[in-house]
Amino acid sequence: MSGARLCVLGAGAVGRSVVELAEEYGHTVTAVADSSSAVVDPDGVDAEAVLQRKSDEGVVGEADPDDAVGGAYDVLVEATPTTLGDAEPGFSHVKQGLERDKHVVLANKGPVAERYGELRELEADSEGKIRFEATVGGAIPILSTIEDFGPTHITAARGVLNGTANFILSRMAAEGLDYEHVLAEAQDLGVAEADPTFDVEGIDAALKFVILSNVLADGDQEFTLEDAVVDGITDIPGTALDLAAEDGRTIRLIGESTPEGVSVGPRLVPADGPLSVTGTLNIVQLETTHAGRLNISGRGAGGPETATAVLSDVSRLVD
Amino acid sequence: MSDTGGEVQTHTVRLELVDEPGELLRALEPISEAGGNLLSIYHERGNLTPRGHIPVEVDISCAPTRFETIVESLREAGVNVVQAGSERYDEELVVILVGHLVDTDLSDTLKQIESCADASLTDLSLSAPRGRDETSSARLRLKTRSGTNGDALAKLQEIAADKELQVIQPLTEASQ
Structure with a gap:
């Protein structure tokens, strides 16, 4: 396997794990940027030092984030937070990478769910390719x-793609507790975020299924979040789970x-069927x-898990 | 990745047999040959179908993919399979309604479902532990005609939307 030079944008859980694990996969991180700072080294950044600085000082280095995107690398890793609508700044990062004929790997769902057609057009005009398994x-x-x-050989995809909502529903069913109780527990455990809206309202899952539909439609049709029919789990009482059980x-x-x-x-599924995964x-x-x-x-989530998909x-892009 | 064909489940097959010696055995052979575990056989002797056949209900436990093989081999053996899994003539639809069920006149809701959604209610279970002010849930078991579950669900959604009730529906069509 030939190693690639990576520019990692985003220093959240996924970006940090990519920086940490890249070497194990035979790749070299030549730039890392978060929203306000960057570190660039054509010979490879010191991963440990960069991660330490991020955790101590909240910055990754002295450089400007634009220097990272414009630097020397083979693959741009877009791991900034998912945004809806125009999917910025993620979309512009991908655009800059492709316009420089670089490959782009996304962990950020926004551009792939909200502007799939434009991404594919940019890719068509570039020597670079995009991949987004991690989304x-x-x-x-x-x-x-x-x-x-x-x-064309896959007619449908269905399933559970949000761990937080699944954790809440499976705990509600197992313990006979109400939504509010289990949500609080999930937040204590770090399974749910302080603002769990994206997860419990079904938006995060919807973005993933929008991406799946875009891939399955294979260019015949384009989907965005607006095209999805989305219901969350916030109104499900414990009694509904009891009746289902x-x-x-x-x-x-x-x-x-x-x-x-x-x-x-929310759907009724057989309690012992494959779709009723727990936790x-x-x-x-x-x-x-x-x-x-x-x-x-x-x-389906977590820094090292998602970084594995990115790497x-x-x-696949450089072999 | 799993290629085991899923968890072992209980499946019911309804067969119609010609009233001749050896017919029942002939029908059961393909099931055991295909690896299905026979749980029970209900042989309704004396109860003839309109076509003059004897209805037999067989419960089998096996993985879903193996069940498909069993139904295929039964048909290949010339056994008349009238119901198998989702191919039932009388389909069952189980939904859970959530919301202010009592305040929005549950019996009227049910009446509308039976008349508009072309479904008959076979079982109702209501859970309203906090009295009528709070959200309650009801599980409805409905019989629908074969192939009409999608339409029935769409109607049910309309009826529920009018009363601001939430419908928790099963996965549709071939997805179970």
């Missing part, structure tokens, strides 16, 4: 599986993607044209 289901190889089968079922926040559309909402696990079912149903499950994408 859907963290460490689980969902997009590369679809790529291997070919999008009496009937051998449970409730999970399930998304469904087809080349025609996207929906996310923060994720699962995706792919319906194939000739090979029945595939179930792929695993850890696999990097390796």
